[in-house]
Amino acid sequence: MAHQLEVYYEFEHDDEPVVVATPEQAGEVLERMRAAYAGRRPVMAQVVIAGSTGFEHLHVGVDGEVGVVSFTGPAGGFHSLGDPAPGEVTFYYGGHNRELPANARVPLADVKHAMAEFLTSGGKRPSCLRWQPMAMM
Numbered sequence: 001m002a003h004q005l006e007v008y009y010e011f012e013h014d015d016e017p018v019v020v021a022t023p024e025q026a027g028e029v030l031e032r033m034r035a036a037y038a039g040r041r042p043v044m045a046q047v048v049i050a051g052s053t054g055f056e057h058l059h060v061g062v063d064g065e066v067g068v069v070s071f072t073g074p075a076g077g078f079h080s081l082g083d084p085a086p087g088e089v090t091f092y093y094g095g096h097n098r099e100l101p102a103n104a105r106v107p108l109a110d111v112k113h114a115m116a117e118f119l120t121s122g123g124k125r126p127s128c129l130r131w132q133p134m135a136m137m
Contacts (some may be wrong), residue, residue, distance in 0.1 A: 003122045005115070009033055009045035011095070019050065023116030030112055033062045037092070044068075044093035047115060049123040056123040060111055061091040061100070067111035068104040070134070071118075071125045077134035078125065079104040080114070101132070 006017035007029050020026050029045075037043040042063035049056070054073075061068040068091065069080040085102035092098075106129065114126035125131070 003119055004050040005119050006048050006050045007045050008047075009043060009093075020047075020115075020119060023119060026115040026119055027112040030060065030062055030067070030108065030115065034064070034108070037062070038064075042089065042091040044091040044098055046093075047118065049119075052123060054123060056125075058115065058118050058126075059093070059098075060115055061093075061098075062108065062111065063089070063091070063105075065108050066105045067108045068100050068106065069111055069114045069126070069129060070100065070104075071131070072134075073123075073125060075125075078131040079134055080106045080110070081130040081132040082106040101135075104132070 005020040008017050018029055033043050044059050044061040047058040056073040059070040071078050082103055082105045087102045088099040089102050090097045090099050113128045117126040117128055
């Protein structure tokens with residue numbers, strides 16, 4: 001069964017999300033996000049399987065040549081795990097800032113791969129990344 005993604009990163013996407021049907025389109029959306037926010041601030045989007053009633057979703061962040069991925073599903077929440085780095089990074093999402101561990105940054109190519117895998121797997125946590133549990137607040 002072919003899946004589609006719904007991507008939300010601008011306010012108008014609440015009514016009309018960006019629809020992604022292929023892995024190539026997933027990469028194109030991330031490139032559009034990068035271009036739209038270049039030189040302004042890192043930006044994040046929520047990604048869900050279109051028509052899904054499940055709990056699984058991704059948040060993908062773009063900041064130049066790097067990004068972050070967060071996955072939430074029945075087993076809990078996870079952030080991508082990149083190189084060791086202290087502190088936090090801030091991404092703009094839905095009118096507010098969202099802070100993630102700085103070591104969640106991975107190459108943008110890995111973010112694209114993770115989003116494509118989320119699409120082709122029908123919403124499973126991408127296996128192409130290393131993961132760390134989200135801290136409970």
